[in-house]
Amino acid sequence: MFLELYRNDNIVAGNSVRCCVDEKDCYDGFSVCGYTGDSVEHVAGCRRQLASFLDIDEASVVQCRQTHSSSVFVADAATITAGNEPFGYDAIVTNLKNVAIGINTADCVPILIFDKRAGIIGAVHAGWRGALAGIAVNALEKMMELGAGKDGMGVYFGPSIGECCFEVGNEVASQFPDEFVIHRAGEKPHVNLAAFVAQQLVDWGVNRERIVMNGNCTRCDARRYFSARALGVESGRVFTFIMMR
Numbered sequence: 001m002f003l004e005l006y007r008n009d010n011i012v013a014g015n016s017v018r019c020c021v022d023e024k025d026c027y028d029g030f031s032v033c034g035y036t037g038d039s040v041e042h043v044a045g046c047r048r049q050l051a052s053f054l055d056i057d058e059a060s061v062v063q064c065r066q067t068h069s070s071s072v073f074v075a076d077a078a079t080i081t082a083g084n085e086p087f088g089y090d091a092i093v094t095n096l097k098n099v100a101i102g103i104n105t106a107d108c109v110p111i112l113i114f115d116k117r118a119g120i121i122g123a124v125h126a127g128w129r130g131a132l133a134g135i136a137v138n139a140l141e142k143m144m145e146l147g148a149g150k151d152g153m154g155v156y157f158g159p160s161i162g163e164c165c166f167e168v169g170n171e172v173a174s175q176f177p178d179e180f181v182i183h184r185a186g187e188k189p190h191v192n193l194a195a196f197v198a199q200q201l202v203d204w205g206v207n208r209e210r211i212v213m214n215g216n217c218t219r220c221d222a223r224r225y226f227s228a229r230a231l232g233v234e235s236g237r238v239f240t241f242i243m244m245r
Helices: 040-054 127-134 134-145 193-204
Strands: 001-005 012-018 073-076 093-094 098-107 109-116 120-126 155-158 209-215 237-243
Touching: 001 127, 040 237, 073 134, 073 193, 093 134, 098 120, 098 155, 109 134, 109 193, 109 237, 120 127, 120 134, 120 155, 120 209, 120 237, 127 193, 134 155, 155 193, 193 209
Parallel strands: 073 093, 155 209
Antiparallel strands: 001 012, 012 237, 093 120, 098 237, 109 120, 109 155
16 A cells, blocks of 8 residues: 655655556545545545554645646645645645655656755655756755755655656657657657656755665556556546655
8 A cells, every 4th residue: 555665763755556456447546636536535535544554643644736836835833734735836845743745646756855854854746847847946945944954865756657658749858958858769759757857956966876766667557556648637646755753
C-alpha cells in the first residue's frame, strides 16, 4: 500500500502504490485525490488508511487542489483545517510536526525535500508546465524563508513518467534544453522531465549527491502506479508524502 522512501527518528516519507485488482479500472487501487472523478467514499477510505499508517488524525493530512501552477502553499497552524484543500497550489512546505504534506501525481514528477536540522519539509508536483515555470525552485525558496539552508537540503524524487514514455509535440520539446530532449527516428520528441527538474535544483544550489531519483516509470507500470497516459486524466493518483515527528 505504501512504499517508504526515507525514514529516520523524526522524518517519514513515501509514496502510495495502487495494489489494484484490475489495472484497467482507472480508479482501482489506493488514491486520496478527490477531484479527478473518483468516488467520495473511496477517497475517504484511502485517506483513513493513510492517517492510520502514519498514526495521525485525518485532518493532519494536507494536500492541495493542484492546477499545474508555480505557486507554493505554506501550511501552518492557521491555514490547515480538516478537509481543506487550498486551490491553485502545486507545492506545499511546512515546519509543523505530525502533519503529513503530500501531492498527487499520475505521470508528473513528485519531489520531496527536507532539511532535518532546520525542521522544514516540502512536497512538489512538477508537470512540464510547472517544471518550466520553476515550481521546484519556488518551493526551495519558500523553505529558505522558513529557515531552511541549502547545505542541509535532501531531495527524493518519486515515480513519474520516464523519458521512455514522455512523448511530446515539438512545441513542448522546444521549451526544454536539448540535453533533456531525446529524438528517435519516426517518433515525436521525448523529454526526460525528472532529470530536467533535478538539474534545476542543482543549479539553484542543492548538492547533487543529496538528490535520490526513484527511476520507476509510471506509464510502464500502470498496475503499480496510476498513469494518466495509460488510464486517462480521469483516474486515480499516486500520493507522495512527507512528515516530521
